Amino acid sequence: MARAITNRRKTINTAVAWAIGIAIFFPILWIFILSFKTEGNAIATPLKMFFSGWTLESYGLVMERxxxxxxxxxxxxxxxxxxxxxxxxxxxxxxxxxxxxxxxxxxxxxxxxxxxxxxxxxxxxxxxxxxxxxxxxxxxxxxxxxxxxxxxxxxxxxxxxxxxxxxxxxxxxxxxxxxxxxxxxxxxxxxxxxxxxxxxxxxxxxxxxxxxxxxxxxxxxxxxxxxxxxxxYSSPEGLFYAKLSAASIMAIAPILIMGWFSQKQLVRGLTFGAVK
Amino acid sequence: MATKHSRAAARLMISPAVLLLLGWMIVPLAMTLYFSFLRYNLLMPGMEEWTGLTNYEFFVTDPAFFTALLNTLLLVGGVLLITVIGGTLLALLLDQPMFGQGIVRILVIAPFFVMPTVSALVWKNMFLNPVNGLFAHIAGFMGLPAYDFLGQAPLASIIGIVAWQWLPFATLILLTAFQSLDQEQLEAAEMDGASALSRFWYIMLPHLARAITVVILIQTIFLLSIFAEILVTTNGGPGVASTNLTYLIYVQSLLQFDVGGGSAGGVIAIILANIVAIFLMRMIGKNLEA
Known part of the structure; x- marks a missing residue:
C-alpha cells in the first residue's frame, strides 16, 4: 500500500518536474529548432515553421558572412x-x-x-x-x-x-x-x-x-x-531569425556543455564556499 | 609548524595576487574619484577644471537619476522575488524522488550558461517581438491583440529575461542546501504528525535560511550591474523607462562623453554596492570561521 502511494507520487513528481524543466529550457530548444530552418520558414507561424524542412543553411551563412x-x-x-x-x-x-x-x-x-x-x-x-x-x-x-x-x-x-x-x-x-x-x-x-x-x-x-x-x-x-x-545582431540583423539562432547556438553550445559538467563546482565557486 | 623561512616564502607567493588586486582597486578608483570633481568632457579636451561637488549635484538632481535608481531597485527586487520563491519551490520539487532527475536538472540549469547578449536578443526577437515573436503568434491564435512587451512594459520584460537567467542559479544552490537536510529529522516530524506545510515551514525553511541569504546577496551584487540585457533589448528606453544606474552612467560617460558626471555617478554606484557588500562579507566571513 505504502509502496503504491510512493510510486504514484513519484509519477506525479516526474510529470510536473519534466513539464517545468522543459518550459525553462524551451527558449534554448526553440532557437535550436529555428537554427535549422530557412529564413523564410523561421518567421512563419510556429506550427508551419516546425513542420517545414530542415537545413544547415543558416550555419553556413553565419560562418561565411x-x-x-x-x-x-x-x-x-x-x-x-x-x-x-x-x-x-x-x-x-x-x-x-x-x-x-x-x-x-x-x-x-x-x-x-x-x-x-x-x-x-x-x-x-x-x-x-x-x-x-x-x-x-x-x-x-x-x-x-x-x-x-x-x-x-x-x-x-x-x-x-x-x-x-x-x-x-x-x-x-x-x-x-x-x-x-x-x-x-x-x-x-x-x-x-x-x-x-x-x-x-x-x-x-x-x-x-x-x-x-x-x-x-x-x-x-x-x-x-x-x-x-x-x-x-541587436538591430536590423536581429530580424533574421534563423541566422541569429544559428549564431546563438554556436555561441552558447561549448559553455552549455561545460556547464553541465560543472554543476557542483558552480555552487561552491559562486558562493565562495558558503554553500557546498 | 611553519618556520620563519616558510613564512617568508608564503608571503612571496601571495604578493603577486595581492599587489595586482590592490592596483586594480586603487588606481581606477582614485581616478574615478578625481574625475568626479572635475568638469571634464571628452568633446572639450583641455578644458578640465576643478568644480567641487557640481557633478554630484547635477547627477543627483537629474530626474533620470531618480528613475534609474528606482529601476535599479525594481530590477533587483523583482528578480530576487521571482528567483528566490521560484527557486525554493523548484528545488523542493527537484529534491523529491522522480524519474530522470539528472536530466531535469540539466534542463533547469541551462539558462545560467547562456551568455547575456544571447538570452536578451533571443527573448527580444523570438518571443517578445510584437509581430513575429512566439507570444504574438500565441496571442493571435487565441484571437487576442499582440502586446508590445518591450515598448509597453520594458522594465517588466527585462525583469522577466533576467529572472530566467538567474532562476537556475537560485534553484541549484537551494537544491544543494535541501540535499544536506537531515532526512531523519523530517521523518521524525512526519511520524509525530506534522503536516507537509509545517514540515516545510518549521524544518526546511530554517535550514535553507543561510542558502537563501547567500543567494540574495550574491545575486544582488550581479543584478546591480545588469548591463548587456538592457543594451541589446531597449537601450534603456523608451526614454529612460528601463535605464538602471549602470546603464545611466554608461550613457553619460561613453555616449555623452561627460567624464566628470559619469564618474560622479560611478562613485554613487560604488557607495550603494558597498552597502550590500558589507552584509555579504559578514555572511561569508562567519562561514570562514566555522
Missing part, C-alpha cells in the same frame, strides 16, 4: 588566457594561505572577495580612458588582464577551499617515508590538487566566456569575442 570563427577564437583566447593567467597568479597565493596560514590569512581572503563587490561601472570611465591612452583598447592582452583581475578573487577562493581539504598529515607521512620537497609537491600534493584545479578552470572559463560588461565596452572588432558578435 561574419567572420564567426574570428569571434569564436577571440572568445577562446580571452576565456582560456585569463583563466590560465589567473591560475598562475592564484595557485601560489591559495597554496600558501592553505598550507602556511598566518593570522592575516582570513583578512586577505576577505579583502580579495571585497574587490569583487566593486561595481564595474564605478571604474568604467578610468578604464576606458586608460585603455585608450595605453593602446590596449580592443587588444587581447588588455582584455585578458581585465578578465583575469575580475575573476582572480573567485579563483583564489575556490583553490583555497580545495587546498584546505588536503589533509596535512599526508605530507608528514610522505616525509616519514623519505620524500623530499620535490617529491612531496610532485607526487603527493599535485595529484590531490588537480581535481580542484580542474573545477576552478572550468568555472572560470564559463564566467569569462559569458562576461559581457567589459568585453562590450573595451572591444570593437580585433579582440571582440562572441558576446560582441551577438550584440551586433
Amino acid at each position: 561574419s567572420n564567426y570563427f574570428r569571434f569564436f577564437m577571440n572568445s577562446v583566447i580571452l576565456a582560456v588566457g585569463s583563466t590560465l593567467l589567473g591560475l598562475i597568479i592564484a595557485v601560489p597565493a591559495a597554496w600558501s594561505m592553505a598550507f602556511v596560514p598566518s593570522k592575516h590569512t582570513k583578512n586577505i581572503l576577505m579583502w580579495m572577495l571585497s574587490t569583487k563587490m566593486l561595481p564595474p561601472v564605478g571604474v568604467l570611465v578610468p578604464l576606458v580612458l586608460l585603455f585608450n591612452k595605453l593602446g590596449l583598447t580592443d587588444t587581447h592582452f588588455g582584455l585578458v588582464v581585465v578578465l583575469t583581475l575580475i575573476n582572480l578573487p573567485i579563483i583564489v577562493w575556490m583553490l583555497y577551499t580545495y587546498f584546505k581539504e588536503i589533509p596535512g598529515e599526508i605530507l608528514e607521512a610522505a616525509r616519514m617515508d623519505g620524500a623530499g620537497l620535490k617529491e612531496e609537491v610532485l607526487y603527493v600534493l599535485t595529484p590531490m590538487a588537480i581535481p580542484g584545479m580542474a573545477s576552478t578552470v572550468l568555472l572560470n572559463i564559463i564566467l569569462a566566456w559569458n562576461e559581457a560588461f567589459w568585453t562590450l565596452n573595451l572591444t570593437t572588432t580585433a579582440a571582440a569575442p562572441l558576446t560582441q558578435f551577438i550584440a551586433s
Whole structure:
C-alpha cells in the first residue's frame, strides 16, 4: 500500500518536474529548432515553421558572412588566457594561505572577495580612458588582464577551499617515508590538487566566456569575442531569425556543455564556499 | 609548524595576487574619484577644471537619476522575488524522488550558461517581438491583440529575461542546501504528525535560511550591474523607462562623453554596492570561521 502511494507520487513528481524543466529550457530548444530552418520558414507561424524542412543553411551563412570563427577564437583566447593567467597568479597565493596560514590569512581572503563587490561601472570611465591612452583598447592582452583581475578573487577562493581539504598529515607521512620537497609537491600534493584545479578552470572559463560588461565596452572588432558578435545582431540583423539562432547556438553550445559538467563546482565557486 | 623561512616564502607567493588586486582597486578608483570633481568632457579636451561637488549635484538632481535608481531597485527586487520563491519551490520539487532527475536538472540549469547578449536578443526577437515573436503568434491564435512587451512594459520584460537567467542559479544552490537536510529529522516530524506545510515551514525553511541569504546577496551584487540585457533589448528606453544606474552612467560617460558626471555617478554606484557588500562579507566571513 505504502509502496503504491510512493510510486504514484513519484509519477506525479516526474510529470510536473519534466513539464517545468522543459518550459525553462524551451527558449534554448526553440532557437535550436529555428537554427535549422530557412529564413523564410523561421518567421512563419510556429506550427508551419516546425513542420517545414530542415537545413544547415543558416550555419553556413553565419560562418561565411561574419567572420564567426574570428569571434569564436577571440572568445577562446580571452576565456582560456585569463583563466590560465589567473591560475598562475592564484595557485601560489591559495597554496600558501592553505598550507602556511598566518593570522592575516582570513583578512586577505576577505579583502580579495571585497574587490569583487566593486561595481564595474564605478571604474568604467578610468578604464576606458586608460585603455585608450595605453593602446590596449580592443587588444587581447588588455582584455585578458581585465578578465583575469575580475575573476582572480573567485579563483583564489575556490583553490583555497580545495587546498584546505588536503589533509596535512599526508605530507608528514610522505616525509616519514623519505620524500623530499620535490617529491612531496610532485607526487603527493599535485595529484590531490588537480581535481580542484580542474573545477576552478572550468568555472572560470564559463564566467569569462559569458562576461559581457567589459568585453562590450573595451572591444570593437580585433579582440571582440562572441558576446560582441551577438550584440551586433541587436538591430536590423536581429530580424533574421534563423541566422541569429544559428549564431546563438554556436555561441552558447561549448559553455552549455561545460556547464553541465560543472554543476557542483558552480555552487561552491559562486558562493565562495558558503554553500557546498 | 611553519618556520620563519616558510613564512617568508608564503608571503612571496601571495604578493603577486595581492599587489595586482590592490592596483586594480586603487588606481581606477582614485581616478574615478578625481574625475568626479572635475568638469571634464571628452568633446572639450583641455578644458578640465576643478568644480567641487557640481557633478554630484547635477547627477543627483537629474530626474533620470531618480528613475534609474528606482529601476535599479525594481530590477533587483523583482528578480530576487521571482528567483528566490521560484527557486525554493523548484528545488523542493527537484529534491523529491522522480524519474530522470539528472536530466531535469540539466534542463533547469541551462539558462545560467547562456551568455547575456544571447538570452536578451533571443527573448527580444523570438518571443517578445510584437509581430513575429512566439507570444504574438500565441496571442493571435487565441484571437487576442499582440502586446508590445518591450515598448509597453520594458522594465517588466527585462525583469522577466533576467529572472530566467538567474532562476537556475537560485534553484541549484537551494537544491544543494535541501540535499544536506537531515532526512531523519523530517521523518521524525512526519511520524509525530506534522503536516507537509509545517514540515516545510518549521524544518526546511530554517535550514535553507543561510542558502537563501547567500543567494540574495550574491545575486544582488550581479543584478546591480545588469548591463548587456538592457543594451541589446531597449537601450534603456523608451526614454529612460528601463535605464538602471549602470546603464545611466554608461550613457553619460561613453555616449555623452561627460567624464566628470559619469564618474560622479560611478562613485554613487560604488557607495550603494558597498552597502550590500558589507552584509555579504559578514555572511561569508562567519562561514570562514566555522
